Amino acid sequence: MSRGLAGVVLAAAIAVAAAAPLSRARELGGDQRGALPPAPASNQQQPTGSGLIVGEVIDAGTSQAIAGAMVTIAGRGGAPPAPGAAQPAGPTRLITGSDGRFVVHDLPKGTFTITAAADGYLGGSAGQARPGGPTQPIDLAEGEHVTDVKVRLWRFGVLTGTVTDDAGEPSVGAQVRVFRKLATAGRVHYNSFGFAQTDDRGVYRLAGLTPGDYIIVAPQTQGTVPAALVDSVMQSMASGTPARSAIVDIMAAASPGVFGGNGVRVGEFLLSSSSGAWAVNDGRVFAYQTVFYPSAASLSQAVPVTVKSGEERGGVDLQLKLAPTARVSGAVTAGVGPIGTVDVRLIPASNDDGAGELGFDTATASTRVDGTFTFLGVPPGQYFARVIRNPRPPIPAELASNPMVQLAFGGPGGPTEPLFGEASVTVGGSDIGDLSIVLTTGVKVSGRVVFDGSTPQPQPQQLRSVNVTLQSADGRANFIPPGQYGIDANLQFKSPGYPAGRYFVNVGTPGGWAVRSIVTSGRDVLNDVIELRDADITDVVVTFTDKIGQLTGTVRTAGGGSVSPGATVFMFPADYRTRIANADGRRFRNAAVSKTGVYTFGNVPAGDYLVAVLDADDVPENRDAPFFDAVSRVAVHVSMTEGEKKTQDLQPVKVAR
Numbered sequence: 312m313s314r315g316l317a318g319v320v321l322a323a324a325i326a327v328a329a330a331a332p333l334s335r336a337r338e339l340g341g342d343q344r345g346a347l348p349p350a351p352a353s354n355q356q357q358p359t360g361s362g363l364i365v366g367e368v369i370d371a372g373t374s375q376a377i378a379g380a381m382v383t384i385a386g387r388g389g390a391p392p393a394p395g396a397a398q399p400a401g402p403t404r405l406i407t408g409s410d411g412r413f414v415v416h417d418l419p420k421g422t423f424t425i426t427a428a429a430d431g432y433l434g435g436s437a438g439q440a441r442p443g444g445p446t447q448p449i450d451l452a453e454g455e456h457v458t459d460v461k462v463r464l465w466r467f468g469v470l471t472g473t474v475t476d477d478a479g480e481p482s483v484g485a486q487v488r489v490f491r492k493l494a495t496a497g498r499v500h501y502n503s504f505g506f507a508q509t510d511d512r513g514v515y516r517l518a519g520l521t522p523g524d525y526i527i528v529a530p531q532t533q534g535t536v537p538a539a540l541v542d543s544v545m546q547s548m549a550s551g552t553p554a555r556s557a558i559v560d561i562m563a564a565a566s567p568g569v570f571g572g573n574g575v576r577v578g579e580f581l582l583s584s585s586s587g588a589w590a591v592n593d594g595r596v597f598a599y600q601t602v603f604y605p606s607a608a609s610l611s612q613a614v615p616v617t618v619k620s621g622e623e624r625g626g627v628d629l630q631l632k633l634a635p636t637a638r639v640s641g642a643v644t645a646g647v648g649p650i651g652t653v654d655v656r657l658i659p660a661s662n663d664d665g666a667g668e669l670g671f672d673t674a675t676a677s678t679r680v681d682g683t684f685t686f687l688g689v690p691p692g693q694y695f696a697r698v699i700r701n702p703r704p705p706i707p708a709e710l711a712s713n714p715m716v717q718l719a720f721g722g723p724g725g726p727t728e729p730l731f732g733e734a735s736v737t738v739g740g741s742d743i744g745d746l747s748i749v750l751t752t753g754v755k756v757s758g759r760v761v762f763d764g765s766t767p768q769p770q771p772q773q774l775r776s777v778n779v780t781l782q783s784a785d786g787r788a789n790f791i792p793p794g795q796y797g798i799d800a801n802l803q804f805k806s807p808g809y810p811a812g813r814y815f816v817n818v819g820t821p822g823g824w825a826v827r828s829i830v831t832s833g834r835d836v837l838n839d840v841i842e843l844r845d846a847d848i849t850d851v852v853v854t855f856t857d858k859i860g861q862l863t864g865t866v867r868t869a870g871g872g873s874v875s876p877g878a879t880v881f882m883f884p885a886d887y888r889t890r891i892a893n894a895d896g897r898r899f900r901n902a903a904v905s906k907t908g909v910y911t912f913g914n915v916p917a918g919d920y921l922v923a924v925l926d927a928d929d930v931p932e933n934r935d936a937p938f939f940d941a942v943s944r945v946a947v948h949v950s951m952t953e954g955e956k957k958t959q960d961l962q963p964v965k966v967a968r
Contacts, residue, residue, distance in 0.1 A: 475629075
């Protein structure tokens with residue numbers, strides 16, 4: 312929330328509160344201002360009772376009170392209203408006083424969540440032990456007074472540094488990107504957290520960072536576009552006559568820097584770069600390469616930078632390196648012949664590297680009308696050259712003859728479904744001139760479903776929303792092609808085309824049913840992968856059962872006492888190492904422990920599991936493979952059969968990593 316907006320909200324809240332009794336707020340000893348929600352509409356009513364919640368909002372780093380924080384209390388109080396009856400009003404909002412405290416009174420029995428926001432802080436909620444951690448709902452009994460609620464807020468952090476070129480001079484206008492390093496279900500992944508550009512001193516500043524670990528990178532992508540394509544667009548737009556290819560195709564295939572004026576002519580090509588700088592010596596391109604902090608050439612060698620709450624960390628400096636590169640050329644074809652004006656991406660081949668999945672590539676190139684392409688400025692390494700050509704959007708008949716539409720989209724024709732193609736290439740010190748990429752419509756997976764049980768079978772409209780999708784099992788970003796994924800009235804399904812590769816089959820579950828098996832070629836792949844090659848898979852049988860497993864239990868300390876609020880129960884497969892290696896996080900689950908110490912996992916498939924409960928302060932943000940190794944050593948082994956309802960009581964454990 313901006314400071315100006317916070318001031319407006321605060322002023323409005325105080326004005327509203329001035330008209331309301333504040334005696335209970337003043338009893339807390341602060342200059343509280345309790346902001347009332349808008350007056351309920353005629354069809355709303357505010358449930359009332361004698362419950363009370365008192366709390367404070369504090370800085371997580373200093374434990375100091377945060378004045379003027381916006382607190383929101385939402386929840387469900389009492390029994391659900393009858394059909395047609397008045398509905399409960401919306402959430403209640405309050406502003407904390409100078410002592411950071413707030414009070415909500417006249418609450419009915421129910422379950423409530425409390426969140427808070429303040430200028431300069433990441434939003435937080437009651438029970439959070441770390442930024443972005445799980446919220447701990449408050450179960451309020453009739454007439455109960457809860458007076459010890461704490462909402463911790465973490466200040467945003469800042470990273471600053473400089474980017475210099477190979478001579479140590481400031482790199483002006485260089486882009487620096489930051490990625491949050493996270494791990495869930497044992498697999499590390501990276502979320503983009505923004506970017507900054509260097510000023511005339513080569514200095515960048517990345518603000519608004521959540522406390523955590525970050526990867527800092529100055530990406531360098533070399534974009535190569537045939538000059539004839541760019542000339543075609545310019546002439547077409549100047550004359551109003553269609554280009555040799557649809558302008559939308561050309562714009563999609565070309566590197567943005569080319570049309571932004573950052574490209575330079577190298578022979579018959581226009582070359583652009585993220586840094587806007589390179590050198591040509593005897594026809595060979597020397598280009599700046601992507602650098603990860605502190606001076607790594609790949610993501611796997613990067614050193615994460617830790618930012619604490621409210622910290623402004625400087626000295627995160629990067630130096631670009633100019634290196635000789637190679638030229639890689641080839642052609643893109645499909646069954647219909649050459650494929651022109653498509654984007655070819657060059658992505659590092661190592662799954663551990665993953666730079667291409669961070670949102671930038673080593674290089675991009677656009678094919679000519681005859682399907683040929685050339686990459687300039689490719690550093691040595693192993694890569695995948697990948698092409699995904701999506702179909703153009705359908706053009707309404709009434710617009711098909713519009714000259715501007717024809718100029719932009721070209722005439723009719725083109726693929727009606729996505730085309731995929733990929734080729735591996737190893738780049739050394741020599742140029743490569745014969746790379747071939749063949750596009751296909753991908754591989755489709757189809758079959759039927761069977762419902763085995765006494766529960767009534769779902770209606771057709773329910774089945775249409777039960778999707779059958781594929782999830783990549785190689786750790787890459789998952790690509791979901793456009794299309795229909797539901798089950799039809801004849802209990803049949805058929806997926807759109809997917810690129811060749813290894814996948815898990817994911818099936819939605821209609822209410823009252825669970826997936827028992829997914830069989831293809833006589834093999835159950837419910838917990839295994841299928842490999843898509845060059846032929847459709849048409850024999851998949853998905854069997855649903857109405858025997859749904861459940862694991863529940865009570866958590867108590869060794870002395871029989873209650874666990875601390877926010878305790879979390881982790882449940883994961885006994886063969887978790889194999890699943891982590893296959894990027895299969897589907898059976899890694901966690902559940903909060905209720906106020907009475909009870910936890911519940913519903914819809915538990917048959918199998919062997921490890922279960923453990925950790926206090927809130929012991930639950931890390933990153934649940935990577937070492938975390939699950941540590942938990943496995945103190946977890947309880949639980950075996951579940953189909954439809955079994957099992958009780959397993961637990962005690963909190965400590966893990967040493």
